[in-house]
Amino acid sequence: MLLSIENLNLSVRDHQILRDVSVEVAEGETVGLVGESGSGKSTTARAALRLVPPGARMSGGVTVCGNTMTDPAVVRQVRRTTAAMIFQDPRSVLNPVRRIGDSATERLVHVQGITRAEARTRIAELLVEVGLKDTERLLRCYPHQLSGGMLQRVVIAAALSSAPRLLLADEATSALDVTTQAEVLALLRRLQRKREMGVLFITHDLHLAAAYCDRVYVMKDGSIVNHQKGSEIFVNPTEPYTRALADAVPVLPERDPVEVRP
Amino acid sequence: MNDVVRVDGLRKAFDATRRSPGIVAVENLSFRLGKADAIGVVGESGSGKSTLARMLVGLTRPDAGTIEFDGRVREWRERGRVARLRRAKEVQMVFQDPYGSLDRRLTVEVALRDVLRRHQVDSSAADARIAELMDSVGLESRLLASRPHQLSGGQRQRVAIAKALAVEPAVLVLDEVTSALDVSVQAQILALLTDIRARTGVSLIFVSHDLAVVGKVTDSILVMYRGQAVEQGPTSDVLRRPQHPYTEMLLSSAPGPGWRPERVAELRAAFAVAHDQ
Amino acid sequence: MTIEAHGPVAVATTRKAAPWVFYLCLGLLGLAVVAAVLADWLAPYDPSATDFSALYQQPSAAHWFGTDQLGRDILSRVIHGARPSLLGAIALLAFATAVGVLIGTVAAWKRGWVDTLLARVTDVMFAFPGLLFVVLVIAVFDRGPATAVIGMGLAFAPVIAKFTRSIALEEMARPYVDAYRLQGVGSVELCVRCVLPNLFPTLIGYLVVLFGEGLMSLAALNFLGFGAQPPSSEWGLMVQEGRGGVIQGIVGPALIPGLVIAVVVVATNVVGVRLSDKLAVKA
CATH class of the missing domain: 1.10.287 (Helix Hairpins)
Structure with missing residues (x-):
C-alpha cells in the first residue's frame, strides 16, 4: 500500500475531529474522499502528512510507502519526495510577487539540490507534459497573469517535479470551470497511469468522485460512513447518508437522442 | 407588454481607450422576463455573466443598450433619494459570498429593520414584517439576535435573501448564490427560491456556472460565451436539445x-x- | 508550492508579547493617566517651587528622583508633566485623525482624480520631514502649545489618510457595500454610517500605536522650545531644561523625564498591538 491510514483519531482541545478513520491507497489507484464542509476530509489528508493543527492529539497509524509517519526525519523526507499535495486555490500556494519559474523550481532546487538552470529545463518539460505551451514565457510570468486553470497545471507540474509516489489532491479542481476541470482531470489521469502514482482525491462533489475514482470513501462528522466502488455508488448507494448526498445534487435531465444528420 | 424586464442591445467593454476597443465583457445582449418568471444565465468564468448581473442591478454602467423595468427605462443620470428607492424596488441582488455580503456589525434584526426603515415601513408594522420575512426564508426567530459570524453559510445566504425581499423588489438577481454552499444546503436554498417565487411573484434572474442547478429553478436559460448569448430558450429545450x-x-x-x-x-x-x- | 513545511509538525505561531508584559504596560499607562488627573494631590511638592539650598540633589527620601538646577523636585515635575504631555498627544491625534480619516475616506469613495490629487498631496507631505513642517508652521503663526499640536497634527494626518484609504478601499470591495447601495443608500450615508463604523476596530489599534509616536514627536518639539513654555513641566521641556546639568555630569534632570517618555511610548505600543489583535478577532 502506498498510503495506509489505520484507525486514525484526532482531537484538538477535547474536540474530536476524526474518529477511527481508515483509508488505503494502492499504486496507480485513484481513491475519492467525499464529504461536506467540516466532515474531516481535508484534515484526514493533512494528517496523512502529519500536518496537524497545534495542540492536536493523534492516535492510530499512518504509513506512506512503508514509512511510519512518526519520526520527524522520516516525515520530512516523505513530505519532500514521496508525497505531494495540491490545493483548491493555486494562487494561495504561489508567491504573488515571484515569477512562476522561481516558485515552480523551488522543490527541485532545494530538495534535489540541482542547479536552477537544470531545474528550469526539467520544469519546462513537465509544463509541456501538463499541456502548456510557450513554457519559456510562462516561467517568466507572475501568477496574476495566468488563469486559474493554467496556474493549477503549473502547480501540478511543480508537485510532480520530485516524482512523488502519492499525490494528495484537496479540492484541486473545485474552483475551475467544468470544462477546465475535465481537462485537468484527464491530464492528471494520464500522468498517473504513466507514473503508477496513487492519488487521494478529496472533493465535495459526489458525482465527480463516483465518475473519476476507483473507490470512494464518504465521510460525515469525522467518520467514514461508506466505502464503495466509484462505479457503484450511484447505481446502488448502500448507505443512507450517501444516498441523501446523491439525491441532494441536482442532475441534468436525460438528453434527447441526437438525430443523425444526413 | 407584460414583461417585467426588457433588456436590449446591452454592451460593456472594460479598459476601452480611444485606440483600443478594450476587453468586451458583454456584447449585444437582449432578453425579456415576465412576471414571476425565472431565467438562468449560464456560462464559464469570463463569459460576462457577472458583468451582466451587475449591469442589471445598476452597479455597473453599460456602454450601450437599454434596461427596462416594468416599462420604465433605467436612467443613469437620475439622482436623489426618491430615484434610489424606486430603483431598489425594481431589482435586488444576492451575492455569491455569504461571508462578505452581510454587514458584520449588525444583528439579523437590526439589518432587517434598517432596510424596512429606509423603505418607510413604520416601526409598528416592521415587527410583523420581520417575523414574516424570517418565516419566509425558513429561519427561526431566535436567530434575530445573531451576528453574521455566528451563522452558517446557508443561514447567512437566507438572511441575505430576506434582506433583498424586505424591499419587495419586482426582480431578484442571484449571482452564484449556492456555489459556496454544501450540496445539502444548496438543495434547501434552491427549494426556498422556488417557493418564494410561487408565493411572492418575484421574477428571478439566476446566474450560475452550473447547468444542473439552473435547471432546477428556471423556466428559460440564456447561455453566454465570450460576452454573447449563444443560446436562449426554455430550460427543458436547452437541456434536452441543445442547439x-x-x-x-x-x-x-x-x-x-x-x-x-x-x-x-x-x-x-x-x-x-x-x-x- | 505544495507542502514544504519543516519540523515534525507544521505549527502556526505568531510572536506575541507574554500576557504579563501586556498587563505591566497597561498598568504603567494607567499610572500615567492617574498622574495626569490627580497631579495636585499626588505630587509631594509644588512643581515650580524653587529651593536654592537644594540644587542638583541626588535621589533621597525627601526627593525620590532628586532635584534640578533650580532645586525643584523632579518627581513632582514629572507627575505634573503628565497632563500637558498626554493631553498634547491626545489633541494632536484627535486633530490628525479628523483630517486623515476624512481625506482617506473621500479618496477611497471618490477614486479617480480626487484620489490621485489627494495621493499626491499626502505624498508631498510624506516626503517633507514632519519636524521641519511644524517649524515652518510655527514660523508663520505663533509659537505655543496649540500651534505645535496643530502643526504636528498636520504632519501626522497623511499617514492616517493613507492607512484609512487602504482599509476603506478593501472594505468597499466587499459585497455588503453593494447590497447597501442596491437598497437605495446614498453615497454619503454609505460612507459615514455603513463603512466607517466597520473601519474603527482596525483604525483604533493603529491610532493607539500612533499615540506613542505623537507623544514622542511633541516632546521633541517642546525640547526644541517650539511648544510648551516654562514654567510648564511638560516632559520634553524638562529634558531640555535638564540638559545643562549633563555637562557637569548630573544626568538625572534630563534622563528621568526622557525615560518616562520612553516607557509610555513602549507601553502604548504593546497595548496598541494587543488591542488591534483583539478587535480584529472580534470583527
Missing part, C-alpha cells in the same frame, strides 16, 4: 454517469478549433 455546440459541450462536461474527462477535453479542443474558424 449550440458550446451548450452541448457544457452539458457533456458535468460529471455524471458515463462521464469521462478525456472525452470532455476532446470536445473542448474540437469546439475551440470550430469556433476560431
